[in-house]
Amino acid sequence: MGNDRKYRMLFLNDEFRSMLRSGDPFDQLSAIEGRIFREVKGRKTLQFNLNGHSFFVKLHHGVGWREVFKNLFQLKMPILGAENEWQAIAKLKALGVDTMKSVAYGSRGWNPAKRQSFIVTEDLIETISLEDYCKSWKQSKPKFREKKQLIEKVAEISQLLHNGGVCHRDFYLCHFLLHQDKPNSDLDNTPKLSLIDLHRALIKRNLGQRWIVKDVAGLYFSAMDIGLTKADQLRFIRCYSKLDLRSALKDDGMFWTTVKNRAELMYKKLGSSN
Structure with missing residues (x-):
């Protein structure tokens, strides 16, 4: 050319x-x-x-x-x-x-x-953002297995991203697209999620904790109004940390407290993300 x-x-x-x-x-x-x-x-x-x-x-x-x-x-x-x-x-x-x-x-x-x-x-056709897919969960509870699979999948993606030296920088539910190749109310296997909007993504050999906190706090902020329980939050922590829950809270307690405080501050300043 x-x-x-x-x-x-x-x-x-x-x-x-x-x-x-x-x-x-x-x-x-x-x-x-x-x-x-x-x-x-x-x-x-x-x-x-x-x-x-x-x-x-x-x-x-x-x-x-x-x-x-x-x-x-x-x-x-x-x-x-x-x-x-x-x-x-x-x-x-x-x-x-x-x-x-x-x-x-x-x-x-x-x-x-x-x-x-x-x-x-x-174009990722036949997909829906997790923000749209989960927004009715507070009023209409999803099936336990479906919610569990989605939480574990988001945690897996988050862990792969951060361990691989990537900070998304706009890490919200709206940027996870759920593929709807089959009815989502009856997910038999691990759901497929695609992460989009990588315009601001940061790639580093060693990702500093402040960048990881930014991502995870943003994700938590975007999920605050979808009716997640304490057990759901703990499931995410366990899957993300790849540790048993006791060890995760003991070894990384300060990290998760910082994430929670930052997310709550975002919610106070910005209100609901939905």
């Missing part, structure tokens, strides 16, 4: 290489028509259809020097575009965590403030 030299990185699967062969990939994707899901300064998320299949594209138009310097002054690495999500998807797959499937990615421009990039992922 003649435009390859403009790009710091360019990946297109066969379908998108064929679709975008006549021009610049970023420009063509910017002009595509579809349903806008989110649009903020410098970034747009759009759902569109191609050859009978649904996809999402995130277009990054450059964050500007003001955003770059603001993050640097706060001792944070600025997120310059789609590269962060591209890398996070690959990392989650390596860890064995179900997530989105990327089919196209490109980044052009060497000026970090003006860098343009895109990522295209397959």
Whole structure:
């Protein structure tokens, strides 16, 4: 493709290489028509259809020097575009965590403030967010086995993520998608959950505890109004810690107290996440 030299990185699967062969990939994707899901300064998320299949594209138009310097002054690495999500998807797959499937990615421009990039992922059809799926639990209790399986699966994903050096940074129930290939009221096997929205994910060799607290507290905050019992919370702790409950509370008691306090402070400041 003649435009390859403009790009710091360019990946297109066969379908998108064929679709975008006549021009610049970023420009063509910017002009595509579809349903806008989110649009903020410098970034747009759009759902569109191609050859009978649904996809999402995130277009990054450059964050500007003001955003770059603001993050640097706060001792944070600025997120310059789609590269962060591209890398996070690959990392989650390596860890064995179900997530989105990327089919196209490109980044052009060497000026970090003006860098343009895109990522295209397959639409995870026949899914529902855990936020939507669980919001009726407080009024209509789910089957014990179903709730137990979902708690254990979320704990497993959380543990894999953090042990693997990844902090999601927006770790809420709304970003867990439950695959509905079969009736969810009669889950016979371990449910399949995909973790999405990895735009801000942080990947480090050794993840500091403050990042883990941030994630787990955010998750707890988002689950505060779905009717979880004390036993449900303890089940999560046991599964996440991979220890018996007595050892988990003894060895990591301060950690779980910090998580609880932070989540309750979030709830006090922000109210219900549902």
